[in-house]
Structures are given as structure tokens and as C-alpha cells.
Amino acid sequence: MSQNLVIVPSPHLKDKATTSSVMLDVIIALIPTVIASAFLFGPRTLLLTAVCVGCCVAFEYLFCMVTKRESTIRDLSACVTGVLLAMNLPVSFPLWMAVIGCFVAIVIAKQLFGGIGQNFANPALVGRIVLFVSFAQYMTRWETSSGLVVASATPLGLLNQGSSELPSYLTLLFGVHGGVLGETCALTLIIGGLYLVWRKVITPTIPLVYIGCVFLFSFALGVDPLYQILSGGLMLGAIFMATDYTTSPVTEKGKAIFAVGCALITVVIRLYGSYAEGVSFAILLMNILTPHIDNLTRNVPFGGKPAKSKK
Amino acid sequence: MSKKDVIKSLKGVAVDHYKNTEDYVTETMPEPDRVYLPCVQHMGAPCTPVVKVGDLVKVGQLVADCDKAFSSPIYSSVSGKVVALEDFINPQGVRTQNVVVEADHQQQMYEGIAPPKVTNTQEFLKAVRDSGLVGLGGAGFPTHIKLSLREPEKVDTLCVNIAECEPYITSDYRNVMEDGQDIIDGIELVKKYVGKITQVFIGVEDNKPKAIQRLQLLTQDKPYIKVLPMRSQYPKGAEKVLIYESTGRVVGDGMIPADVGVIVMNGTSIAFLAQYMKTGVPLISKRITVDGSAITNPKNIRVPLGTRFVDIVQFCGGYKEQPRKMLMGGPMMGIAIYDDTYPLLKNNNALLCFGEKETKAIPSSACIRCGRCVRACPFSLMPAAIDRAYQAKDVEKLKALCVGRCMECGCCAYVCPAKRNLVLTNRLAKQLLRNSAPKK
Numbered sequence: 001m002s003q004n005l006v007i008v009p010s011p012h013l014k015d016k017a018t019t020s021s022v023m024l025d026v027i028i029a030l031i032p033t034v035i036a037s038a039f040l041f042g043p044r045t046l047l048l049t050a051v052c053v054g055c056c057v058a059f060e061y062l063f064c065m066v067t068k069r070e071s072t073i074r075d076l077s078a079c080v081t082g083v084l085l086a087m088n089l090p091v092s093f094p095l096w097m098a099v100i101g102c103f104v105a106i107v108i109a110k111q112l113f114g115g116i117g118q119n120f121a122n123p124a125l126v127g128r129i130v131l132f133v134s135f136a137q138y139m140t141r142w143e144t145s146s147g148l149v150v151a152s153a154t155p156l157g158l159l160n161q162g163s164s165e166l167p168s169y170l171t172l173l174f175g176v177h178g179g180v181l182g183e184t185c186a187l188t189l190i191i192g193g194l195y196l197v198w199r200k201v202i203t204p205t206i207p208l209v210y211i212g213c214v215f216l217f218s219f220a221l222g223v224d225p226l227y228q229i230l231s232g233g234l235m236l237g238a239i240f241m242a243t244d245y246t247t248s249p250v251t252e253k254g255k256a257i258f259a260v261g262c263a264l265i266t267v268v269i270r271l272y273g274s275y276a277e278g279v280s281f282a283i284l285l286m287n288i289l290t291p292h293i294d295n296l297t298r299n300v301p302f303g304g305k306p307a308k309s310k311k
Numbered sequence: 312m313s314k315k316d317v318i319k320s321l322k323g324v325a326v327d328h329y330k331n332t333e334d335y336v337t338e339t340m341p342e343p344d345r346v347y348l349p350c351v352q353h354m355g356a357p358c359t360p361v362v363k364v365g366d367l368v369k370v371g372q373l374v375a376d377c378d379k380a381f382s383s384p385i386y387s388s389v390s391g392k393v394v395a396l397e398d399f400i401n402p403q404g405v406r407t408q409n410v411v412v413e414a415d416h417q418q419q420m421y422e423g424i425a426p427p428k429v430t431n432t433q434e435f436l437k438a439v440r441d442s443g444l445v446g447l448g449g450a451g452f453p454t455h456i457k458l459s460l461r462e463p464e465k466v467d468t469l470c471v472n473i474a475e476c477e478p479y480i481t482s483d484y485r486n487v488m489e490d491g492q493d494i495i496d497g498i499e500l501v502k503k504y505v506g507k508i509t510q511v512f513i514g515v516e517d518n519k520p521k522a523i524q525r526l527q528l529l530t531q532d533k534p535y536i537k538v539l540p541m542r543s544q545y546p547k548g549a550e551k552v553l554i555y556e557s558t559g560r561v562v563g564d565g566m567i568p569a570d571v572g573v574i575v576m577n578g579t580s581i582a583f584l585a586q587y588m589k590t591g592v593p594l595i596s597k598r599i600t601v602d603g604s605a606i607t608n609p610k611n612i613r614v615p616l617g618t619r620f621v622d623i624v625q626f627c628g629g630y631k632e633q634p635r636k637m638l639m640g641g642p643m644m645g646i647a648i649y650d651d652t653y654p655l656l657k658n659n660n661a662l663l664c665f666g667e668k669e670t671k672a673i674p675s676s677a678c679i680r681c682g683r684c685v686r687a688c689p690f691s692l693m694p695a696a697i698d699r700a701y702q703a704k705d706v707e708k709l710k711a712l713c714v715g716r717c718m719e720c721g722c723c724a725y726v727c728p729a730k731r732n733l734v735l736t737n738r739l740a741k742q743l744l745r746n747s748a749p750k751k
Contacts, residue, residue, distance in 0.1 A: 005649050006635050006670050009735040011721030012642040013326060013478060014672070017728045019679055075676065117677045117729075203686075250682040250695065294696075301713045302321065302551070302690035303563045 019116075023076035025201045029192035030083050030240065036175060036185040040149050041091035045181055051095050053082030055102035063111045077116050081105050084124035084240060087182025088233070088280075089131070090141055097135050101127040121287040122244045125280055132280070142178035152178040155231035156276040172230035182240075183233040193239035202243045205255040206262075210238040213263030221271060234266065237279035247287040254290075254297035261286045321552050321689040323544040324722045326643065328518055329478040332600050332609050337485050339613045340626045342389045342414045346617030347654035348374055349399050351407040353445040354452050355381035360410050366393045369421040371592055374410045383445050383453045383657075387421075388595040388615035389414040401656075402639060402646045409654070412617070426591040432463075435504035442587040443594040443657070448472060448483075448548070448577030449640060451658035454584070457574065458505050466506030466572050470557055471498060471513040473522065473578035474541060474548030477641025480661040482598045485611045486579045487515075487522040490586075495529050497581035498536060500588060505574065511536040512557035513578070518543040545643060546720040550575050552689055564716065579660070594657055601627045605634040605664040614655050620662055621651045635670035638663040643721045675730040684723035684733055690716050694723035694733040701740040706747045714740045 038045040060078040064071040072078075085101055105127030113119045132139045142152060152158075155167055155177055167177045175185030182189070196202045211229050218225040228234070242248060242262055249258050262282045269278025350358040358375035362368060368387040375385040387410075395411040427438035440455040460466055471494065475483040487494065494513075502508045513530070515523050517540040530536040539557050541547045551562045553575060560571040568575050583594060595616055602609040607628030614623055620637065624630060638645035639659050655662075684694035693712055700708040714737055723733040 004635075005637055005647070005651075007647045007649055008636075008672065009732055009738075010642075010644050010646070010719070011725050011734065012636065012638060012645065012647070012665075013725060014730060015324070015726050015728075017683075017726070018673060018730065019676055019728045022679070022681065022728050072676075077679075115677060117679045245680045245682070250680060250685050250693065298696075298712070299685065299691040299693055301692050301716055302555075303561055303713070303716055306564075306711055306713045 019075045019077070022201055023080050025196065025199045026080045026240070027076065027083060029195045029201075030080075030087070030182075032188035032191050033087060033182050033185060033236075034083065036188040037087070037091075037181040040175055040184060041181060044091050045086075048089060048091065048093065048095070048098060048181065049083060049086040052086035052089075052098055052102055053079050055099050056082035056085070056106050059103055059106040060111065063107055067111075069115075072115060075116060078106060081110070081124045081127075084182075085127045087236060087240075088124065088128040088180050090139065090180050092141055092143060093131075093138055097131060097138060100134075101131045104130045117246050119246055120290075121284055122241055122247045125241055125284055125287070129280055129284060148176055149178060149184075154179045154276065155227070156270065159227070159231075160276040166227070169226060169230060172227070180233070183236045186230050186235045189235040189239055193235075196239070196243070203252060203255065205252050206243045206248060206259045207238045209256050209259035210242055210262050211235070213260050214266055217263060217267040221267065223271065228267075228270070232270070232277045233279040237283055238262075241280075242283050242286070247290055249290055249293045249297060251294075251297045251299055254293045257293050257297065258286050258290065261289065320542060320544075321555060322687060322691070322722075323546055323552075323689050323720075324687050324725050325543075326478055326545045326725065328543070329602075330481050330484070330518070331479070332602050332611050333481040333484055333519075335481070335485075335609070335611045337489060337598055337611045337613055340615070340618070340623065342416065342418060342615050343618050343622040344414055345394070345619075346387070346389050346412050346414065346615055347397075347399070347619060348385050348387065348410040348412065348617040349401055349407050349654060349656065350375045350385060350410070351401050351405050352385060352451060352616075352657040353383040354450065355379070355383065355456070357405070357407050358382060358385055360396055360408060362393045362410060364393055364395060367391070368393060368412060369419045371424050371595055372421040374412070375408075380440075381453060381456055383455075384441065384443050384593075385410070386443055386593040386595050387412050388617055390417050390419040391415040402648065402653075420592075424591045424593075426589060427587075429504070429588065432504045435500070438588065439584065441593065442584070444580060444583055444587070445594075445657050446577055447580045447583065447597070447658055447660065449644070449658055449660065451656070454576070454580060457576075458501070460506055460569055462569075463506045466569055466574060467509050468558055468573045469498065469501055469505075469508050469511045470553050470568075470573055470575040471511065471578050471581055472548055472550070472553055472575055473513060473515045473519075473526075474553060475519070476516055476543070476545045476548040477643055477645075477661070478545075479602045479663055480600045480641050482600045482611055482660045483578050484519050484522050485598060486582055487519075487525055490582050491525050491529050493582035493585040494526070494578055495533070495536075496585035497576075497583075500584060501574070501576065501581065508574075509535060512539045512553075513537070514539045514541055514547065514553045514557060516541050516543045516547055545722065545725075546689060546718075549689065549718055549720055551718065564713075597655060597657065597659060599623075599655065599659055600661040601663075602661070603638075603663040603665045604669050605630050605632050605666045607631045616657060617654045619652050619654050620648075623655065623662055624651065624664065630664065632666040634664045635667050636665045638665075643725070644719065673730045675732060678729055678731060681728060683726040683728065687722040687726045689720060689722060690718070692717055692723075694737065697740055698731060698733060698736050701736050701743065704743065706744060709740050709744055715744060717741070
């Protein structure tokens with residue numbers, strides 16, 4: 001009897017997790033932060049987020065269509081990029097500029113390098129940096145029309161100007177101060193991070209080492225370490241941007257080295273650089289080093305190191 | 312060997328157990344009208360038939376053998392008439408012959424059957440070969456070869472593998488519950504005749520507390536036998552994993568367990584050994600688990616070897632729905648077969664049939680470098696990196712990544728969210744390395 005049986009290689013059981021379920025988890029982890037931003041900066045937050053998500057998905061869809069590839073929008077990675085990019089913009093940012101950011105992130109940083117899993121740098125981060133250097137005045141305009149936060153410089157900006165009236169730790173934790181949409185409320189970012197660790201989407205190595213080292217280096221260099229870790233884009237960067245699969249090392253040892261490097265560059269830029277903030281540049285530089293870190297931190301397999309073969 | 316008090320547990324994945332049939336007492340399936348006995352049911356040299364079409368054979372009579380040592384004889388599981396010698400391709404793709412015996416349903420035992428006389432290692436090993444025993448856990452390695460040691464004085468440990476880490480399968484568990492004493496008797500035999508065994512570990516996953524309890528009861532007056540409960544985390548039943556977790560010894564590249572002083576035997580194999588020494592009846596039947604969504608009445612059954620799967624399914628109430636996938640063995644390492652007229656082989660321990668729903672698979676997509684495969688691999692290999700190196704046909708890199716150590720347990724492909732066929736890639740990569748090796 002011939003029954004048309006399916007022949008496939010083992011294993012015949014597969015875990016429920018899929019690429020899209022993993023990406024969905026990241027989106028879920030970002031929801032508290034989006035809601036908090038909407039409260040802090042007003043409803044335009046949601047408009048900006050929707051525009052970024054929509055554009056990222058649309059660009060990915062169009063790119064796949066133009067290059068005659070199967071559309072990959074269903075893996076939800078473009079949505080994640082959209083939300084993350086929006087979280088890196090100030091609330092008053094012009095929409096047409098945001099669209100440019102989405103184009104840079106999806107088409108230039110991600111798809112031209114081969115799409116998901118192939119990009120050398122975090123797409124949302126590249127989008128942010130291009131917008132930051134192109135439209136600097138719009139990227140640092142902190143006025144808001146509605147919401148809890150009144151126009152003010154960012155905590156790190158205040159520190160840089162030598163201002164004597166710095167926000168309290170509690171203000172930093174709840175994010176009631178100036179900044180880009182997603183970076184201010186440390187509390188919701190930490191909740192999102194815990195969710196990702198609990199769901200095993202990320203391991204805690206990168207966020208813990210990154211934030212811990214920023215604390216240590218700041219302390220060693222004589223600045224208030226708690227103020228440093230609660231302000232700026234550190235929480236957002238350490239939990240959501242530096243942990244991007246494609247652009248961070250695979251092994252835990254590699255992740256730790258990566259995170260130490262991020263922390264070092266961040267602190268150096270913050271304290272000695274011409275910018276008040278250094279998280280995005282730090283992660284971008286370490287993204288570039290990731291393949292090398294990966295090569296140097298390969299697992300030693302069970303059974304010991306492989307016999308050296310001639311070069 | 313470095314002295315480590317705490318042996319680190321190797322990694323793995325938590326797979327759902329699906330041990331649906333664990334409380335089903337083994338039923339004996341009556342002999343079918345015809346059995347199909349392939350001449351290759353083991354690793355090693357193929358046998359050739361020693362019977363002709365038209366010959367009458369009885370239960371336990373030799374039907375195929377080989378004069379090479381690295382082989383294992385085949386016996387008839389029914390009494391009746393040899394009606395054909397037909398071509399057959401076994402699951403590993405080896406072309407061989409089937410001895411087809413039409414049963415007369417008398418089940419007359421062969422007169423030559425008598426308990427073997429064993430007084431020394433030589434006679435013991437000959438008896439093991441004559442029994443037709445091969446590794447019943449899955450690999451089908453001839454047992455007498457495994458027990459023929461180059462340096463017997465070096466071997467001090469016997470590991471009995473009853474981990475049964477594959478989902479669905481409960482035949483080893485039923486073996487403990489129904490024939491537990493045979494396992495202990497088998498251990499005593501191996502201990503008596505092979506190597507200088509001073510310690511015995513029985514590895515059982517802790518999802519079988521009743522089996523652990525029963526084995527502890529059976530071994531309470533034998534201090535050298537230690538029942539080792541292992542965390543239920545696939546693949547604890549892998550040979551190197553079991554050796555490491557019981558003794559801390561590492562079986563390295565190109566080594567066999569005996570090189571680190573260990574013999575590993577499957578619980579069912581060792582129980583059969585004891586039964587054979589008592590009765591002299593060679594390996595002619597096998598306890599298997601029949602389960603899966605397409606089976607009407609899942610069962611544990613004792614089946615005559617050579618019974619076609621279609622007859623086994625019939626005995627289990629037939630198909631509940633149209634079968635779409637049939638597996639010999641468990642879902643993690645089992646082989647998908649294309650036809651239910653396949654006969655039962657010595658080393659099968661399960662037959663699983665699944666319907667449309669379980670067969671449907673999500674197509675694979677690009678690697679997202681999440682690192683789950685790296686965290687899951689029991690041997691700390693890096694499947695995603697191997698995947699990339701294989702796509703690039705980078706032989707040097709594949710060597711550096713030690714793809715040859717992959718045991719194909721399937722943990723990487725199980726956890727992969729992009730559903731990549733990482734096990735298949737590893738197999739192909741190993742093949743690539745073999746083909747690129749300089750010819751001697």
C-alpha cells in the first residue's frame with residue numbers, strides 16, 4: 001500500500017517558538033515603554049510609533065517585491081525595528097524625517113546586507129544615528145505640547161552644561177524628564193527586560209554586564225554612577241538594542257566581552273566626548289567587532305579542543 | 312582522570328514526554344501470516360541466506376548468517392515455509408535480501424534450541440554472537456563485538472542505559488517493570504565474563520520513578536550496582552552523555568567507550584542476554600511501543616521480528632486517521648519510512664504513526680543568530696556556525712567546529728525558531744569532511 005508518507009530528516013518534534021513568536025515577544029516587552037511614553041509625552045507618541053512601524057513593514061515588503069524575494073514581513077522583525085526606531089526619536093520629530101529613518105534602517109542597514117540575520121549593525125540604531133547626524137536640531141528638540149513632561153534638556157544634557165538642578169533618581173526611574181520617547185522611563189524598560197529574560201528571548205548577560213560596567217566605570221572616574229545608569233539611552237540600549245541577535249556575539253563569553261566594550265565606549269563618550277550621550281555609537285562600534293569576537297570566543301566542544309590543523 | 316566531586320550535567324532540551332503507554336502491560340502479538348527477515352539488521356557485514364525457497368523452518372532456526380565476526384545471525388521468528396528471497400533496501404539505504412517465511416501457525420520450536428554451556432569468556436562471547444543480539448537501543452551494533460575487549464583489564468565500569476529519553480517510547484520502561492530481574496541477571500553475566508567490572512550504573516531518567524524504585528529494590532543487596540536517576544532532559548540516553556554523567560569520563564575523538572574503561576549496554580539488550588542464557592531462544596521477537604495520533608489503540612507489544620508494520624498497526628486496531636508520517640524509533644532520532652510494508656528489525660523499539668496535524672511543518676527560514684542551538688547542544692557545538700560553514704563548503708572551518716562530534720540528537724533543530732534542518736546540515740557536513748579527506 002502506498003500512502004504518500006512524508007519523508008523528512010529527524011527530529012520530528014519541534015519547539016513551538018518561531019522567528020515571529022520571538023519577535024512578538026520583543027514587541028510585547030516594548031509595550032509598557034510605549035504606553036509610558038504616551039503618558040509622558042502625549043498622544044503624538046502613538047502616531048510616531050505607528051508611522052515608523054508602518055513604514056518599516058512597507059519598506060521591507062516593497063524591497064522584497066522589487067528584488068523578487070519572498071516577503072519576510074510576517075516574521076515581525078520589521079515591526080520590532082519600527083517600534084525601536086520610534087522609541088529613539090523625540091516626540092516632536094517631523095514624520096517625513098522619521099520615514100527617512102525607516103528607509104535607512106530597513107533598506108540600507110538590513111535588506112541590502114541580506115535581510116534578517118545578515119545585517120552587520122542594528123537597523124534601528126543605524127536609522128537613529130543617520131537621523132541624529134542629519135537632523136541634529138530636530139533630534140535634540142525636547143519640547144512637548146501635552147503629557148507630563150515639560151520641555152527640558154535631557155538629564156545628561158543638564159549634567160554636560162554643568163547645571164546645578166539635576167532631576168532626582170525617582171524622576172529618572174519614572175522618566176519624567178526630557179529625552180527620546182523610549183529612553184526615559186527606566187522602570188518599564190526593566191520590566192520589558194525581565195519579560196524577555198523570563199521568556200528566554202535573551203540571556204541576561206549583555207544588559208547586566210553593560211549596565212554593571214557603566215556603573216563601575218562611572219564610579220571609578222568619579223561621577224555619580226546611579227545617575228549615569230538611570231539616564232540617557234543606556235537602559236533602552238542595553239536591554240533592547242545591544243541584545244539584537246544578529247549583531248551581538250553568540251556565546252555568553254562573547255556577549256560579556258561585547259557588553260564590556262559597549263560600557264567602556266559609552267562612558268568615554270559621555271565623559272570626554274563632544275556628545276552628551278554615547279550609547280548608540282558604543283553599540284554600533286561593538287556591532288562591527290561582533291564577527292571578530294565570535295571568532296575568538298568559540299565554544300570548546302565536549303571532548304576538548306579540536307586538534308590543530310595546519311593553517 | 313581529574314577528580315571532580317560534582318559532575319556537571321551536559322546541556323539538552325526539555326522535550327514533552329508523551330509517555331502515553333507507560334502503564335500498558337506488554338501484549339504478545341500472534342505471529343502474522345508472513346514474516347520478512349532482512350539479512351542486514353545490524354552494523355557490519357551483511358548476512359547471506361542459509362535457506363532456500365521451499366525449505367521448512369521452525370521458530371528459532373537460523374535463516375541467514377555470515378562468516379565474518381563483525382556481523383550477527385538472523386533467526387526465523389515463525390515456523391513455516393520459506394516462500395521467497397526478495398530484494399530489500401533497509402532504512403540506511405543498504406541493499407540486501409529478505410527471507411520471507413510463510414507461517415504455518417504451529418509455532419514449533421527448533422530442536423537445536425538449548426541453553427548454551429558457558430564457562431569462560433570465549434564461550435560467553437560465542438554464545439552472545441549465536442544469540443543474534445545487537446544493540447537494541449537503536450544503533451544495532453553487534454553485542455559480541457562490543458564485549459570483545461582489546462584490553463579487558465582496563466574496563467572497570469558497566470553502564471546500563473534505561474534513560475529512555477525519547478518521547479513516546481516506553482518499551483524499556485516496561486522491560487524494567489516486567490522483566491526487571493533479567494536486567495540484574497544480565498548485569499551479573501557481563502560482570503562475570505567481561506573485563507574487570509567493579510562498578511555498575513543503571514541510568515534512568517527521573518520521569519520514571521517507579522522504574523527507579525523497582526531497580527533500587529532489585530539491587531539493594533548489590534552495593535556495586537548504583538541506580539542513577541538522571542534529570543529528564545533529552546538526550547540523557549546518549550552513550551557519551553550517560554558515560555559522562557555517571558563516571559565523569561569523556562569519550563574523545565576517535566575513541567570508543569572501552570577506551571575510557573566503560574561498556575554501555577541498553578537495558579533491553581542486557582535483559583535479553585540473561586533470558587538467552589537461561590533458555591537458548593535467540594533474538595526472534597521484540598517489545599515495541601506503538602503510538603502516535605494515527606494509531607487507534609496505542610500499545611506496548613511483543614512482536615515477532617520481521618512482522619510488517621501494516622500487520623502491527625492492524626493488531627493495534629488499525630489507523631485512526633490517514634497516516635502521513637511513520638517513524639521507526641522515537642520522534643527525536645527516529646527514521647521516517649515511506650511505506651508501511653516495512654518489516655520490524657531487531658533494533659526497532661517503537662513504531663509511531665502520525666496524522667496530518669502532527670506532520671505539518673513550518674518551512675525553514677533564515678537563521679536569526681539567536682544562539683538557541685548553541686545553548687541546547689549537549690556537546691557545546693555551534694550548529695548555526697556549522698550551518699554557515701557548510702553553506703560556504705569551508706572544510707577547515709567545519710573541522711575547527713568539530714562537526715564530527717555531532718551525535719545527531721536533534722536538540723539544535725528542536726529549538727531552532729527558524730526551523731532550520733540543522734541535523735541534516737550536520738550530517739551533510741560530516742559527509743563533506745569524509746569526501747574531502749585525503750585518500751590513503
